Amino acid sequence: MTTAATPKLKTSAMIASFVDPGQKTVxxxxxxxxxxxxxADDRIVxxxxxxxxxxxxxIFAKQxxxxxxxMGMAEQLLFGAAAGMAQxxxxxxxxxYSVFAARRAYDFLCLDVAEPNLNVNIVGGLPGLTTGYGPSHQATEDIAIFRGMPNLAIVDPCDSVDIEQAVPQLAASEGPTYLRLLRGQVATVLDEYDYTFELGKAKELRAGNxxxxITSGLMTMRALQAADRLAAHHVDVGVVHTPxxxxFDAETVLAQVNTPRLAVTLENHTVIGGLFxxxxxxxxxxxxxxxxVPIALPDEFLHAGALPTLHQRYGLSTDRIVERVLEELG
Structure with missing residues (x-):
């Protein structure tokens, strides 16, 4: 008896969306x-x-x-010019891309933007493990790099709702911001949870005993999926989204953590220097x-490959989250 061969993943899978087939997107x-x-504001450029x-x-450029x-392939010039415009x-x-903002242009961001506390909004594509192209484009340590920069707000949105609501708030904020962008066909998840984005605030999406x-970014979507799956194992899971x-909204998060429940952080970032x-x-x-318990990427340069395979390998998939929680509960 022969078995059907597993379909070979095409190269496009390396930059595939992490959104599940049939999922609602924008x-x-x-x-x-x-x-x-x-x-609504002609000062925005x-x-x-x-x-x-x-x-x-x-989309903006066309409109x-x-x-x-x-500005061309010159990130230092990009942020220096943005600082001048903000002035x-x-x-x-x-x-x-997030890797270029964090690794290549840090000094320009720090001295030209953050030190004078200018309203420059940095938009970083491919944050964390959202591409399979390997260490040159995987910004797995961007939050760790930027957390030490004074005045800079860091936003890690879950979905289209977060992004749509965050943009006007970032524009209205006084100082600089860094948005970990989800691009292309972006999942719509939070519309089902009576949720509103507020800069600097965490929100409980789901109660559980x-x-x-405690989650951020695309891992909030995975956390909600895992919570549904774990209910079949009679495990009641609460989800707190920290965009x-x-x-950091320590008051909200610590009130949720300081209970007898198993506490787990989930992030699309290295375990070093991020949400955990x-x-x-x-x-x-x-x-x-x-x-x-941290569910995060390891402190290493990650492999290249098809994105679904990488998420499974490094523990970000829903299957791996469910397995980890069941292991922790014994």
Whole structure:
């Protein structure tokens, strides 16, 4: 007896969406939200480092060509120019890949943007493990790099709802922000949970008596999926979404963590310097002594490959989350 061969993954799977087949999505929510915000405020301008199509900035560029600036493959110039525009009273949104913003242009962001506390909004594409192209494009340590930068707010949205609601709030904030962008066909998840994005606030999406998930970014979607799956194992899971990593809503999160439940953090980022360590530091400062289980990427340069395979390999898939929780509960 022979078995059918497993279909060979095509190269396109390496940049495939992490959205499940049949899931509700919105196309380019960032680009459309920026157009809407710019229609109401003519101070908003857009810039990109030759990546407008790949960060959904092209939506804005088409609508407002006179307010869009293509800076070429020069991230330092991108953020230096954005800083100068902010000094004149404009509100720049500057997009590139997260790896280039964090690794290549850190000094320019720090000295030109963050130190004078300018309203420059950095839009980072491909954050965490959202591409299979390997270490050159996987921004798995971007939050760790940026958390130490004074004045910079860090937003890790779950879905289209988060992005659409975050954009006008970022534009209205006084200082600089960094948005971990989800681009293309972006899942719509939070519309079912009576949720509203508020910069600097965490929100409980689901109550549960046995386990509490503290999550950010696309992992909130996976956490909600895992919570549904775990209910079949008679495990009652609560989910707390933390879209703003900095400033961190310690009051809300610690109230959820400081219970007898198993506490688990979930993030699309290395276990070093991200959500897990943000939660752990807040617990230590307030004297909460309990174990928190991190579900995060390992402290290493990750392999290249098909995105679904990588998520399974590194523990971000729904299957792996369910397995880990059941193991922890014994």
């Amino acid at each position: 196309s380019a929510p960032f680009g459309h939200a920026l157009v809407k915000a710019a229609s 857009g810039l990109s480092a030759d990546l407008s199509k790949y960060t959904d900035m092209h 407002f060509p006179e307010r869009f600036f293509q 004149t009273g404009l509100i720049p949104f500057a997009s590139t 046995d386990v509490v998930f 703003t990593i900095k400033p 360590e943000t939660v752990a530091a807040a617990m230590a400062r307030t004297g909460i002594g309990k174990r928190v």
